[in-house]
Amino acid sequence: MRTVIRNGRIIDPANNRDEMADLWIVDGKIAMPQSNQAETQVEEIDAGGLIVSPGLIDIHVHFREPGFSWKETIESGSRAAAAGGFTTVVCMPNTSPAADSPSTIAWIRNRAAEVACINVLPTGAISKNLAGEELAPIGSLAQAGVVAITDDGHCVQNNEVMRRAVEYARMVGVPVLDHCQDYNLVGNGVVHEGYWSTLLGLPGWPSAGEEAIVARDVLLAECCDHWIHCQHLSAAGSVRLLREARRRGVKISGEVCPHHIALTDESIQNFDTNFKMNPPVRSEQDIDALLEGIADGTIEILASDHAPHAGFEKEVEFDRAPFGIVGLETELGLFLDLLVHKRKVIDLSRLIAMLTANPARLLGLQAGTLSVGAAADVTLIDPEKEWVVEANAFQSVSRNTPFDGWTLKGRAIRTIVRGETVWRV
Amino acid sequence: MPFGWKKNEPQDSRGIEPHHPKIMTHWTRKDLLGLRELSVDEITLVLDTADAFKQVGTREVKKVPALQGKTLINLFIEPSTRTRTSFELAAKRLSADIVNISASASSLTKGETLKDTARVLEANHADIIVLRHSSAGAPQFLASRIGASVINAGDGAHEHPTQGLLDSYTIREKKGSIAGLHVAILGDILFSRVARSNIFALLKLGARVTLVGPSTLVPRAFEQLGVTVSHELEEVLPTADVVNLLRIQHERQRKEYFPGLGEYIRLFGLTKERAKLLKPDCLIMHPGPINRGVEIDSELADGERSVILDQVTNGLAVRMAVLYLCGGVN
Numbered sequence: 237m238r239t240v241i242r243n244g245r246i247i248d249p250a251n252n253r254d255e256m257a258d259l260w261i262v263d264g265k266i267a268m269p270q271s272n273q274a275e276t277q278v279e280e281i282d283a284g285g286l287i288v289s290p291g292l293i294d295i296h297v298h299f300r301e302p303g304f305s306w307k308e309t310i311e312s313g314s315r316a317a318a319a320g321g322f323t324t325v326v327c328m329p330n331t332s333p334a335a336d337s338p339s340t341i342a343w344i345r346n347r348a349a350e351v352a353c354i355n356v357l358p359t360g361a362i363s364k365n366l367a368g369e370e371l372a373p374i375g376s377l378a379q380a381g382v383v384a385i386t387d388d389g390h391c392v393q394n395n396e397v398m399r400r401a402v403e404y405a406r407m408v409g410v411p412v413l414d415h416c417q418d419y420n421l422v423g424n425g426v427v428h429e430g431y432w433s434t435l436l437g438l439p440g441w442p443s444a445g446e447e448a449i450v451a452r453d454v455l456l457a458e459c460c461d462h463w464i465h466c467q468h469l470s471a472a473g474s475v476r477l478l479r480e481a482r483r484r485g486v487k488i489s490g491e492v493c494p495h496h497i498a499l500t501d502e503s504i505q506n507f508d509t510n511f512k513m514n515p516p517v518r519s520e521q522d523i524d525a526l527l528e529g530i531a532d533g534t535i536e537i538l539a540s541d542h543a544p545h546a547g548f549e550k551e552v553e554f555d556r557a558p559f560g561i562v563g564l565e566t567e568l569g570l571f572l573d574l575l576v577h578k579r580k581v582i583d584l585s586r587l588i589a590m591l592t593a594n595p596a597r598l599l600g601l602q603a604g605t606l607s608v609g610a611a612a613d614v615t616l617i618d619p620e621k622e623w624v625v626e627a628n629a630f631q632s633v634s635r636n637t638p639f640d641g642w643t644l645k646g647r648a649i650r651t652i653v654r655g656e657t658v659w660r661v
Numbered sequence: 662m663p664f665g666w667k668k669n670e671p672q673d674s675r676g677i678e679p680h681h682p683k684i685m686t687h688w689t690r691k692d693l694l695g696l697r698e699l700s701v702d703e704i705t706l707v708l709d710t711a712d713a714f715k716q717v718g719t720r721e722v723k724k725v726p727a728l729q730g731k732t733l734i735n736l737f738i739e740p741s742t743r744t745r746t747s748f749e750l751a752a753k754r755l756s757a758d759i760v761n762i763s764a765s766a767s768s769l770t771k772g773e774t775l776k777d778t779a780r781v782l783e784a785n786h787a788d789i790i791v792l793r794h795s796s797a798g799a800p801q802f803l804a805s806r807i808g809a810s811v812i813n814a815g816d817g818a819h820e821h822p823t824q825g826l827l828d829s830y831t832i833r834e835k836k837g838s839i840a841g842l843h844v845a846i847l848g849d850i851l852f853s854r855v856a857r858s859n860i861f862a863l864l865k866l867g868a869r870v871t872l873v874g875p876s877t878l879v880p881r882a883f884e885q886l887g888v889t890v891s892h893e894l895e896e897v898l899p900t901a902d903v904v905n906l907l908r909i910q911h912e913r914q915r916k917e918y919f920p921g922l923g924e925y926i927r928l929f930g931l932t933k934e935r936a937k938l939l940k941p942d943c944l945i946m947h948p949g950p951i952n953r954g955v956e957i958d959s960e961l962a963d964g965e966r967s968v969i970l971d972q973v974t975n976g977l978a979v980r981m982a983v984l985y986l987c988g989g990v991n
Contacts, residue, residue, distance in 0.1 A: 434880070437820075507798030551776055553794065555797065
């Protein structure tokens with residue numbers, strides 16, 4: 237089976253490539269340019285006016301299986317990912333049971349192999365049952381195929397436990413992802429501590445609650461000489477800490493999600509729980525700092541923190557609602573719209589690197605490249621196409637998005653996994 | 662003659678005086694969720710309407726037919742005695758049918774959501790729901806989902822609009838007007854819905870507001886709302902026209918907010934000694950329940966400058982006005 241994608245602009249940051257060229261796919265793999273042979277059929281895809289990108293990677297999603305399949309399944313989450321242009325996603329371990337044992341990892345991988353139309357990669361827990369007390373069997377988890385360990389949704393508070401986890405992870409060769417939240421500082425906080433929390437009387441979630449753990453992670457990454465990746469950064473101080481540490485060569489990195497640069501805490505004023513996420517959306521100053529961090533390379537990775545919840549779970553009092561929003565189907569559109577078009581923080585090539593080569597490098601994934609011989613995971617992107625977000629049309633089981641009705645510029649048009657088109661507009 | 666009206670009293674078809682002639686605003690809100698969104702004219706309209714109702718309370722028969730045939734539900738998800746009683750009396754004096762539901766007696770303890778509880782009440786043709794809830798924004802949540810009027814009787818640390826209105830009413834009644842007055846609000850501001858509703862109303866009505874208390878309970882962030890924050894009680898008291906003392910909720914205060922009641926009293930208690938700094942005509946207010954000897958000296962609470970019981974009486978008139986206005990929209 238041969239396919240050729242013609243007339244597109246190939247942007248492949250892993251190979252420093254940005255040129256108008258045809259992309260050939262043979263038997264599910266990227267191939268050298270082929271000569272036309274009359275005897276075999278060639279599928280032709282016209283990518284005129286489109287970007288031909290390596291399949292996008294999102295290293296932060298919650299697919300809710302096992303345990304919470306009314307919110308999302310591996311099957312539905314995969315479709316949502318494909319619709320957003322993503323060919324590889326990394327699932328967080330806060331399922332039920334938590335992904336803290338090799339058998340649960342095996343279950344997730346088997347399930348993904350059966351039902352997922354994209355590559356679904358599991359993470360394992362740092363601590364047993366995500367309780368932050370005893371180490372999970374990190375070596376066995378690594379053997380079972382996790383691409384990283386994290387307690388996402390939770391945060392190991394005990395610095396000694398975290399230190400040993402990072403040391404142990406270094407031994408078995410998996411990076412550590414951390415949800416940065418100091419439980420004492422954050423308390424029962426539900427929104428950014430600032431003007432709006434003061435005005436509305438909602439419990440505040442101070443920036444220092446994130447920054448304190450980012451600082452801790454800098455120290456432990458240095459102490460253990462191993463990668464710690466700080467998830468879903470929201471606060472200006474976190475960017476400052478990362479910038480300083482990365483200049484010194486500390487193995488620390490961070491990711492930014494669309495909502496933390498698209499929304500401020502002003503958006504909570506109607507108590508709409510689709511604006512409730514953890515960490516919370518913050519101030520204009522925080523957005524500026526995150527954008528600056530993206531511009532100067534302090535932040536190298538973008539992700540969604542796709543966190544589906546059912547309508548009935550979100551339709552409760554603000555402080556009782558679960559944190560999180562779905563993100564896979566709006567992620568690329570928001571990043572293109574905000575980072576490339578409106579704020580002009582980075583160009584298309586940088587954006588694609590932050591969604592392909594950079595996350596692949598962090599986690600050591602065989603993905604995010606259009607190198608000859610690589611799996612033919614390809615995303616065709618129309619960076620100029622204007623479209624309106626329609627939550628009711630989502631592939632995800634859940635609808636909890638604050639972006640319903642937003643007009644965005646730019647989106648994925650076609651998603652190809654191992655040479656097969658799994659989704660197209 | 663029904664309802665105890667004297668023949669020469671002007672009355673409209675619903676049994677009270679027409680709106681104050683000076684006020685041209687018409688009430689268009691089905692709900693009262695907070696004071697932040699009200700205009701000066703709307704606040705003034707409530708206070709003027711309360712004037713008319715206050716007079717009803719002095720009559721032999723304290724009842725008017727304004728809400729006859731309407732059903733009011735007191736939905737108190739968080740315990741309260743005085744606010745619930747005040748709303749109940751207000752509703753009865755307006756001739757509404759009233760049902761009280763407390764959290765422990767409701768299906769909420771069986772896991773029913775607030776939305777479903779409200780829909781059940783609406784299916785029973787409730788016209789007005791008075792909601793007390795521990796979650797900020799719960800009244801907004803309810804009001805946007807049901808057709809009945811929703812009156813906020815206190816939501817978390819967000820707003821307690823009828824308390825803000827009755828405090829404003831009491832100040833206006835005693836001082837003639839609010840514009841230009843210096844109002845000091847003392848105590849636990851951070852967790853206080855009473856403080857927020859007072860701040861919103863008093864600033865709109867032209868008062869100068871100073872918040873006083875420990876930095877942990879009166880964070881500087883409040884200055885962004887247009888008030889002054891002080892941690893020096895002695896500096897504030899001499900210029901205050903009104904001192905409103907909020908209850909120190911020591912029974913549910915986390916320990917890190919202040920070291921203890923002894924130190925609180927030493928730094929921020931309105932003692933007899935400190936009261937000497939007050940102007941002779943300064944009003945002393947407290948939304949209750951009072952911790953005698955903590956935020957206020959016991960004798961001061963009962964002294965001649967104290968208007969604490971006037972607040973209770975006025976609360977009834979203000980709540981009648983609110984129920985009357987919102988009930989009239991639906």
